[in-house]
Amino acid sequence: MKKGLTKWLTGMMIGTLLLTTAGCGGGSAPAANSESEGAGAAKIGVVAYLSGGGAAYGQSQKEGLDLAKDEINALGKVKIDLVYEDSRGNNTEAINAVNKLINKDNVVALIGPTLSGEMFASGPIANQSEVPIMGTSTTAEGITDIGEFVFRNALPESSAVPQAVKMAVQKYNLKKVAMMYSSNNDWAVSGYKTMAQALKDNGVEVLATETFADKDTDFSAQLTKISSLKPDAIMVSSLYQEAALVLKKAREIGITVPFVGTNGFNSPELIKIAGQAADDAIVASPWYPGKENEKITKFVTDYKAKYNKIPDQFAAQSYDALYIYASALEKAGSSTDRAKLRDSLATIKDFQGVTGKFAFDEKRNPLMDATVLIVKDGQFTELK
Amino acid sequence: MDIILNQYYLQIVIFVLVNAILGVSIYMTLSTGQLSLGNAGFMSIGAYTCAILTVKAGFPVYLAIPIGGAAASFISLIIGYPALRLTGIYLAIATLGFGEVVRVIILNLKITNGALGISGIPTLGTKISKMLSSFGLSRFGGLTAQQTSNLLVLVVLIFILAFLVFFCTRLNRSRVGRAFASIKADESAAEAMGINTTYYKLLAFALGAFIAGMAGGLSAHLTFFIGPKDFAYHRTVEILSFAVLGGSDLIIGPIVGALLLTMLPELLRSASEYRLMIYGALMVIMMAFRPQGLISKETVRFWKRKLGRRINQ
Structure with a gap:
């Protein structure tokens, strides 16, 4: 009798497991098969902190990127495909994710990872493989010292x-x-x-x-x-x-x-x-949603319409990052040439994003002004 | 061939091997029946010693890694002497505390660069290829520099793991191994038989620490960056789960555990956000049906009999 029960339980557990696997297989299929965007689409890999303690950051980044991707593809100058990988905020996971995106998905460039530590661990891999990688939230000192292919649009501390x-x-x-x-x-x-x-x-x-x-x-x-x-x-x-x-x-x-x-x-x-x-x-x-600027207002309203919340800094910087890639891709004129993309990325300047006027300096760090904010009556306002 | 040489797969295999070495380290202490949760601490001592030696003092890697192991082993003797008077859950808690102490010390030392960690650690692969090219062996037909370096790392790691397995199997058949087994079976009886239990327990502890320290040194030179966060409590649990899942009777157990637990998250990548849920569910199921671990002495006997019969037919 006891044995029968165990068998029955096993069957049920395995059944549930198969169902979940099948279910999520179906769920994630559209994301994975977004190659239908067109043959010429540039594939960009994203490594983000999507599960675990800092998942809120990764989620914001994903939302900002998705919004930017839709807009860029609608404009039609360049086509972009995004492939997401979760890093769980863990260094070895970030290394594996970067390796997978470069060697299995053959992405032309990378965005992420979310944390500076993850970048220190996985950036060298991208650099060795000569794939441009751009951190959107990696603010620590020395990130771009990793190598020629490492960029960031995160305003360093x-x-x-x-x-x-x-x-x-x-x-x-x-x-x-x-x-x-x-x-x-x-x-x-x-x-x-x-x-x-x-x-x-x-x-x-x-x-x-x-x-x-x-x-x-x-x-x-x-x-x-x-x-x-x-x-x-x-x-x-x-x-x-x-x-x-x-x-x-x-x-x-x-x-x-x-x-x-x-x-x-x-x-x-x-x-x-x-x-x-x-x-x-x-x-x-670098990000202040209340600023009087057409671009920012549009971004905030679109983001609000799509996700029903005000975009935070992570979303805004990721949004800009994809636009920066898009204009670099346009200049490079190729959606697969990683070296060309790197070179055109390095020459980006006078780029107008939601986080302000943007350029890369010679060390591939952002040159941009920050807005100094002060809290007054429970609201961030510009300190003037 | 392309698939085998894909960076991504090579990298995963490299992590599997490092984790397998960690598995051996916990097997070592478990073979005397002691549950030590200090392995992440020893690993971090090894990793930091090794990284500081290569980055700041310019030591060659092949020297720094054993020195890292030795440092971990030395600390384990200091810690082990008083701690090993404890047994069971008390030892587990004491060693767990030790791991945290090491982490906090690292966090506050200048030489370890505190919470910022040490970055820009040279990779094992490039070091080995440099060494080889100085002997006149630079390129292997048609492989990229990265593939070559990864393959070389792989060979080195396989060699180390094979040596450890060989060492452990030989050890098990020696006087020391028998003493370990008798302490595991019944400590008081072993003592009554004239076995110096403190000595043997300390020996197993130090050996385990040495292996963990080496694994730490290796992993520091594989991940380019180490920070105190990498060696926190969850790392200990991860190492322990290799032995729990794979079984700790035989040395092959933790190795299989490391293999499965390292591969699984990568194999499940296609399941995206459900990945960790499935991973957790699989762990629960495995524990429910194989509480002794996947591989025990009976498993080996069973398969030997089964395969033996087939060969006889």
Whole structure:
């Protein structure tokens, strides 16, 4: 009797499994077979963080790319096909995904991966295979040092943060500040270093530097200490979760000075979590959906119509990235020649995207201006 | 031939082999019946030692990798001496804690570049091809430089794994191996028989750490980049699951486990977003029906009998 039951259970489990496999096979078929776009379509591989803790970032990127792809294909100057691979935020997975896209799908170029660490691991593979790869969210130092074929349109922290610091120093006449950063996050540490350098360049004195860790929830010790030093402003480098809690705690214990943040501040979630406490938080962003600009308004309305939400920075930068590829493809005049595409990509300049005027410098980093934003009454507004 | 030489497949096979070596490392400690969850920690010690030696001190890779293993092994002796007084779940927790301690230390040291990790690590492949070309062997008919380097890495890894398997099978038949087996079967009885259990447990622990450290060094030179995140708790679980899935009775068990668990996510890529769900479901099913792991002594006996009969007919 027991044996019968086991057999029955096995049958059921395997049956369910087969059904799911068959079901998702059917579900993903249209995405995989989008070659029907035409024989001349340029195949671009995308490696993104589509499942796991950072899946929200990858999802935004995918949405931005899909929107851009539809528009570009509708325009008809070049045809683009996208092949997505999930990296799970894991370095070896990113390497495998890049290898698969290059050697199995024969893509002409790559977009992604989402995280800087993943880029450090998988970028060299693309570079060795001489396939252009463009990071849309890889802001860490040294990404493009990987090689000639590695590009990014993500504004590196080293360029965005100093703009925010400079603006804040001028506006609020900052003389002495305190700093806080998340010491176990590669990206936050890198942001902290740029911030410290920018403060030094602007002749601002740092009274104290306090650290915390990702996923920390209690910041009272650090903030009490900082509060007693009476700084003119507090600089924070961390992801939005911790940043929001820092803001909340700071306002609670009576710190009213402005906060300047790295890119982690640049999320609507910051305001959602911190609420009123988020006021006077300053951040430099390549992306500001409220800007008066025809292109941006159109992108925001189209994106809203399609996904029913305001595009974030990840979506905007990916959207621009595909357009940059499209104009490079157009100039290269070939949808399969990787070397030609690289060369025409490197000469891109005066490109008008939703994240502003754009060009690659000689090290394939973006040359672009960031908009310095400040939170007022629960809204990001331009700091002027 | 094209399929075999495809970079993508070569790369997967390379990861399979590195994971198989990690599988052997956990098999080593399991062969004395000790459940150590410190392998990711040892792996990171090996990886960082090796990467720092090659990137910052300019050591040749073939020296740096064994040094990485030795460093891990040395630390394991320091940790192991007090920790191995614990058994079962307590040892597991202690070694798990050790892994986290290593990660946090790495996160805060200057030489390891903290959370930013070490990037720009030279690859094993290019190193080996350079070495070969200095002997006058540069190109193999019709292969690209990348294929050559990947194939060379593959050969080196297969050689290392084969050596480890050979070593372990020989070890099992030696006095040391018998001592390991007796400790696994019953520690008190083994002690009563005059076996120095602390010594043998420590030996197995150090050997496992050495292998894990080497695997760490190898993987650092295969992924170009290492950061503290790569050696967190989930890595330990991954290594342990090779042995759990494949079975830990025989050395072939963790190797098969590593093979399956590394290939599966790649084979399931076509299922896109359902990939990890299917992967999880398969794990659950396998555990429900083969709690002892895929390969046990009985499995080998069964197939030997079956195949033997066929040959006799």
